[in-house]
Amino acid sequence: MLLTLQRTIKTQLQVAVKKIFELELELADITAEYPPKTELGDLAFPIAFEIAKRLKASTGTKQNPRQLADKLRNELSTINGVSRVETAGAGYINFFLERGKVFDRLFKSEKSLKLDDISGGKLIVEHTSINPNKAAHIGHLRNAVLGDTIVRMLQASGETVEIHNYIDNTGVQVADVVVGFKYLEKKSLAEIEAIKERFDYYCWDLYAQVGKFYEENPENKKFRAQTLHEIEHNEGETALVAEHVSNRILKTHLDTMWRLGIAYDVLPRESDVLHLNFWQTAFEKLKEKGAIYFETEGKNKGCWVMRAEDRAENENTAQDETESQYEADKILVRSNGTVTYTGKDIAYHLWKLGQLGLDFEYRPFSTYPNGKIVWITTAKESAENRKDLGFGNGVAYFNVIDVGQSYPQAYVKLGVKLLSTDNRIDRSAHLAYEKVVLTPSSAKELGYELSEEDSKRTQVSMSGRKGLGVKADDLIDKSKEKVLAKINSNPDYSDVSLEEREDISQRIAVSGLRYFLLKYTRSSVIAFDFEEALAFQGETGVYLLYAVVRVNSMFRNLTEKGKSLKVNLTESQINDLFSLKDELTGWDGNYLWAIVYLASRLQDTLRLSINSLEPTHLAKYAYDLARSFSHFYAVKKEGKYIYKVIDETDSLRYQLLVALSDYVRRQLEQALWILTGVEPVEKM
RNA sequence: GCUCUCGUAGCUCAGUUGGAUAGAGCGUUUGGCUACGAACCAAAAGGUCGCAGGUUCGAAUCCUGCCGGGGGCACCA
Numbered sequence: 001m002l003l004t005l006q007r008t009i010k011t012q013l014q015v016a017v018k019k020i021f022e023l024e025l026e027l028a029d030i031t032a033e034y035p036p037k038t039e040l041g042d043l044a045f046p047i048a049f050e051i052a053k054r055l056k057a058s059t060g061t062k063q064n065p066r067q068l069a070d071k072l073r074n075e076l077s078t079i080n081g082v083s084r085v086e087t088a089g090a091g092y093i094n095f096f097l098e099r100g101k102v103f104d105r106l107f108k109s110e111k112s113l114k115l116d117d118i119s120g121g122k123l124i125v126e127h128t129s130i131n132p133n134k135a136a137h138i139g140h141l142r143n144a145v146l147g148d149t150i151v152r153m154l155q156a157s158g159e160t161v162e163i164h165n166y167i168d169n170t171g172v173q174v175a176d177v178v179v180g181f182k183y184l185e186k187k188s189l190a191e192i193e194a195i196k197e198r199f200d201y202y203c204w205d206l207y208a209q210v211g212k213f214y215e216e217n218p219e220n221k222k223f224r225a226q227t228l229h230e231i232e233h234n235e236g237e238t239a240l241v242a243e244h245v246s247n248r249i250l251k252t253h254l255d256t257m258w259r260l261g262i263a264y265d266v267l268p269r270e271s272d273v274l275h276l277n278f279w280q281t282a283f284e285k286l287k288e289k290g291a292i293y294f295e296t297e298g299k300n301k302g303c304w305v306m307r308a309e310d311r312a313e314n315e316n317t318a319q320d321e322t323e324s325q326y327e328a329d330k331i332l333v334r335s336n337g338t339v340t341y342t343g344k345d346i347a348y349h350l351w352k353l354g355q356l357g358l359d360f361e362y363r364p365f366s367t368y369p370n371g372k373i374v375w376i377t378t379a380k381e382s383a384e385n386r387k388d389l390g391f392g393n394g395v396a397y398f399n400v401i402d403v404g405q406s407y408p409q410a411y412v413k414l415g416v417k418l419l420s421t422d423n424r425i426d427r428s429a430h431l432a433y434e435k436v437v438l439t440p441s442s443a444k445e446l447g448y449e450l451s452e453e454d455s456k457r458t459q460v461s462m463s464g465r466k467g468l469g470v471k472a473d474d475l476i477d478k479s480k481e482k483v484l485a486k487i488n489s490n491p492d493y494s495d496v497s498l499e500e501r502e503d504i505s506q507r508i509a510v511s512g513l514r515y516f517l518l519k520y521t522r523s524s525v526i527a528f529d530f531e532e533a534l535a536f537q538g539e540t541g542v543y544l545l546y547a548v549v550r551v552n553s554m555f556r557n558l559t560e561k562g563k564s565l566k567v568n569l570t571e572s573q574i575n576d577l578f579s580l581k582d583e584l585t586g587w588d589g590n591y592l593w594a595i596v597y598l599a600s601r602l603q604d605t606l607r608l609s610i611n612s613l614e615p616t617h618l619a620k621y622a623y624d625l626a627r628s629f630s631h632f633y634a635v636k637k638e639g640k641y642i643y644k645v646i647d648e649t650d651s652l653r654y655q656l657l658v659a660l661s662d663y664v665r666r667q668l669e670q671a672l673w674i675l676t677g678v679e680p681v682e683k684m
Numbered sequence: 685g686c687u688c689u690c691g692u693a694g695c696u697c698a699g700u701u702g703g704a705u706a707g708a709g710c711g712u713u714u715g716g717c718u719a720c721g722a723a724c725c726a727a728a729a730g731g732u733c734g735c736a737g738g739u740u741c742g743a744a745u746c747c748u749g750c751c752g753g754g755g756g757c758a759c760c761a
Contacts (some may be wrong), residue, residue, distance in 0.1 A: 011728090026700080029701090031700095031701070033700090033703070033704090035704075036704060036705080037704090040704080044703090044704085046703055046704090046742095049703075049741070049742075052741070053740085053741085056741095062741085064741090065741065073744070088704080089703090089704050090703090090704080090741070091741085092703085131761085168761070171760090171761060172760075173761080174759070203730090233704095297742085299759095300759080302759085303759060326688085328757060328758090331758085331759055332686070333759085334759035335759060336759075338759080340758090340760085340761085341760075341761045342761095345761095402755095403688090403689080403755065403756085404755065404756070405756095406688080406755090406756070407756060407757070408761085432752085434689085434690090434755085435754090435755085437754090438748085457753095457754095458753065458754085459753085459754075461754095483723095496728090508723085513729080517696080518694090518700090519696095519697075519700075519709090520697070520740070521697090521698080523689065523690070524690075524697075524698095524755065525690080525753095525755090526691095526696095529696080531710095532696070532709095532710080535709090535710080536723050537710080537723065537724095538708085538709040538710060539697090539698095539708060539709040539710085540709085540723090542723060543709095543723075543724090546721085546723055546724080547724095549721085549723095550721055550724085552721090553720080553721060554720050555720095556719085558720075559718050561720090605700095608700060611700090612700075614700095616697095616698075617698090617700075619698095620698060620699090620708080623708080623709090624708085627708090628723065630725070631725070631726090633720085633721095633724085633725085634716095634722095634725045634726085635725090635726095636716090636725090636726090639716095643719080644720055645720060646720040647720075678724095682719085684721090684723070
């Protein structure tokens, strides 16, 4: 609603600028800001500065922005929802909203954050995509939490989203664990199947041992080559072991992620991409289009490549500001005729966008506790396979992959763009994020001996090969334990069942952990610290949850005491209450309006977060709103709470406080759900 | 060597397409529960926004150079 109002104002300004100054401004050129203080207004437009600049450019004479702002203001006619317009500072045009009208509409509007400029087609978000050969660690958690939050943001905005988790079940990493079972432990498939311990943890250790095995003697890598070959050609027990390992580990990954409220629609497997010859089809299309070149000389002689200059060109025409970052051409087909990962990924992405003309078959992989089925691609022929599920066929994709893969990802996008006719694909993006690393001290805390080189560094990369890292489930367990300990020591919980305590601590832990991974921008390296990750105080997801729980508890109290929750105020009554300043009780309408107005910006913040693909904006905003409400809750004058709803005797004021609290609660709950996937607990 | 990215309070980080007095959390100091929930609130101290130039009415933000951390530049994924 406020976004609509913003657009109305912008349009008016646009018309006025054209009339007075004969300048054509795009709506996108008119920026709206929130003034630093409510006394300055609700929306600010620094448009006069922009006009002054343009006038100077065209006429050569300098103009005073403040005077330009005054002229513009006088040209504006009345706008529904705006009470007055002022010029301020060096040349801002500030709009004051009609508080009664605006709040009345906000309060009565539906609980929805739908944006009006959505894609109008399915968006495909790929995230997690962990090698299925060992337990997930916190780096993987960052990926999944980012991906899942992007999914929730897009869904909240009204988009249709399909969630993929790509499974590289034929790669080196799976092969290495198979090498471990076969050559180090000399276990048969039956013996592996009989392993009772946590399989992902078991493989975590085994994988590290294989790493040592190769390090001790590089010749041992021949076992890897042999194993890879057998997996690729689906030969004997080796292939069956690989299948068992990847499926079993995959299941543990799904379980881990489900603990954080993260689920997937479909699991496309690399083996099936290969089996169905996706690449051959993509290869022909790329050749037809002239997108790839066969090199007859130079260092890439005998390879099919994509050219770096094609990428540079393409990005320029797409107005992509990031300049071509890589000089080298990208090889898709090696001189021995085999295809690289980038090649396979282009084929997979053409399928994602329905541009390949081939399709997978599916079988159910597992069912989530809520009944949702997750499907996996399959190459085994069976009458029970499903072909009618309609996966893929998106209009754009988002891939959550660490920043290290920017180079191949850029070529994946180039490849699909060259073959695509739908320009909505431009929206597609590689959501690059930085790693989660360990500080040397936290690595030591985990019991790892660091090499001399590593201990000199400021950060230590986690490494599956070295077995160095914090396992995702360990972190979740630790966090939950900490919460549970706090609950158990609190006498308020004496009548709460053990089950319920488990559930409460689970939700608190999840909100804390997810928020921790979201409060950093994607481009910031997270130096992992247990204390910080498990913190319950200050800017945390727990605080956010607490704010919601507390306001819910307030409403429960009101109901129990038989107070009415009905709000029946006229616009002018609301207006009066938001401008009232009562010295006696301390009631300050401006202050209350500032909270409501902050709460109303959820949708705008969601849009910002989606456009920049940065959930952190939403996270910070949600925290701000929670903080602002906590403050409201506790404002005192001479030792007495000013806005204690339950004690408010004036009927009009009481109703406004109820409406305000309810509105803030609604916004907070939506933000909490998007960021953490958690529904508020009854008590905490 | 080429290139990307980061450098903001003691620590960890936000800061939207350049906008009004650079913001949070933690930590430190001080104060507040016979409670609409203290996993909270209030107050204080703490900044040459890495350094040096430049563009602009206006720069943490854009440009140039330099310094420092971390990536990338595979016929690996």
